[in-house]
Amino acid sequence: MKTALAIEVTKTSQSKLAQTDFDNLMFGQTISDHMFVADYENGEWTNLRIVPYEPLSLNPANATLHYGQSVFEGMKAYKNDAGEILLFRADANQKRLNASAERMCIPEVPEEIFMEGLYKLLEMDADWIPQKPGYSLYVRPFIFATDDYLGIRPSQKYSFMIFTCPVGHYYAKPVTVKVEQTYTRAAEGGTGYAKAAGNYAASLYPALLAQKQGYDQLLWTDGKTHQNIEESGTMNVMFVVNDTIITAPTHTGTILKGITRESVLILAKEMGYVVEERFMTVSELEKLLQAGKLTEAFGTGTAATIAHIAKININGVDYELPAKGEDAFSNQVLRKLDAIKYGKVTDTHGWIRKV
The missing domain is CATH 3.20.10.10 (D-amino Acid Aminotransferase, subunit A, domain 2)
Structure with a gap:
């Protein structure tokens, strides 16, 4: 898929890929190199970018920390025998994220931003997708409020992010x-x-x-x-x-x-x-x-x-x-x-x- 949106890309200067033991993956503990980010302000999603995965800097008055305005999704990407990247029902995840967002007074993320940001991120971190049975790349899209304000009301600013992590089996036994x-x-x-x-x-x-x-x-x-x-x-x-x-x-x-x-x-x-x-x-x-x-x-x-x-x-x-x-x-x-x-x-x- 060719990206039509203007997505600014900043590649990591030091990939963690070579130091990752893909035979011993604990679910959700190994994070890939990059993340997609978009900001919501003045009624629109802007500043679309892919940056190195890194910690966030939050104001102690951040609205999500106090009032929990946050929703997320989970999906997986796979590789077939030809090494092509396959996404399972990502459109359903996008729709469900927006249904959750509506309930929590969070602005919806347009399908174009969700999908093109996701595709671009997967293309960049394609080598993080395990290519063996039972393994996959777990994808975590989420939205959270970013107002620095202690009044109880829906935030006026939000961040939408996607990061990924290679995973094996969630449960090793029944x-x-x-x-x-x-x-x-x-x-x-x-x-x-x-x-x-x-x-x-x-x-x-x-x-x-x-x-x-x-x-x-x-x-x-x-x-x-x-x-x-x-x-x-x-x-x-x-x-x-x-x-x-x-x-x-x-x-x-x-x-x-x-x-x-x-x-x-x-x-x-x-x-x-x-x-x-x-x-x-x-x-x-x-x-x-x-x-x-x-x-x-x-x-x-x-x-x-x-x-x-x-x-x-x-x-x-x-x-x-x-x-x-x-x-x-x-x-x-x-x-x-x-x-x-x-x-x-x-x-x-x-x-x-x-x-």
């Missing part, structure tokens, strides 16, 4: 989860559907309590009754009963409209599975586990893609799920997704953008 029936992640009318920074901050304490008890994640329940399973800490969650995939609907506004979630459901229908977008209640889940009728449970998300759930705790009781064979739905759909993302098969859904 995860264990606990059904949370005390704390609330999101309520109807709130910001649960938005990728707002504050949503994740509010979930940290309950998640920490679960981790101290030996669980990797929570299965969040609805804020009204704590009876409906909504999502997991970093993922949408799905259950498999016979040939039916059950996952929570997103119409309540309390659940993130996961892009991987949507992709899995589309592929599931093509594979002949029945898809039910409805709430699984805690009691229903408990009965299925007691009867041994829940064949699979797994999370879906950009970071993990598919995260198998090995154990579910309900009301203090641990229920072990059977190990997943190659023919399990979650493994089948993971292989299909990976084949599309790495360019192994023809993309019939229009999900791949070639940089």
Whole structure:
């Protein structure tokens, strides 16, 4: 893609590439050389630039630090066998970023700025994209308020940035989860559907309590009754009963409209599975586990893609799920997704953008 926008480029004087151990990547800890930046002031996005990745200088009165006006996205770039850069559903991420921004009184980023800034950044840091199975370049676009003002109102200035980091697997093994029936992640009318920074901050304490008890994640329940399973800490969650995939609907506004979630459901229908977008209640889940009728449970998300759930705790009781064979739905759909993302098969859904 040829960049039509005027994007000023400043290359790093010393790349970190040669010092990076691509065989031992901790998720989100190794950052690529450059970042894309745009500033919002006087009603428009200006000063588009790519600069070396570096720390930010913030005024202590920065509005985001006090009032949390910040939204973000997560997506991945891959390389096919020919070394070409492939982006998976970046258009969906761009649209969801703007939906989150609207909820948080943040100005939308035009598609042209988002895409051309992203493409130019990926072209510059193409060598940071791992070219082996299971590895990718994680892409983090985000917007935050930059007013230096302590009054409570929407900021008048913002920064939009994109940086990237090479990553391996998010989870090295199947995860264990606990059904949370005390704390609330999101309520109807709130910001649960938005990728707002504050949503994740509010979930940290309950998640920490679960981790101290030996669980990797929570299965969040609805804020009204704590009876409906909504999502997991970093993922949408799905259950498999016979040939039916059950996952929570997103119409309540309390659940993130996961892009991987949507992709899995589309592929599931093509594979002949029945898809039910409805709430699984805690009691229903408990009965299925007691009867041994829940064949699979797994999370879906950009970071993990598919995260198998090995154990579910309900009301203090641990229920072990059977190990997943190659023919399990979650493994089948993971292989299909990976084949599309790495360019192994023809993309019939229009999900791949070639940089």
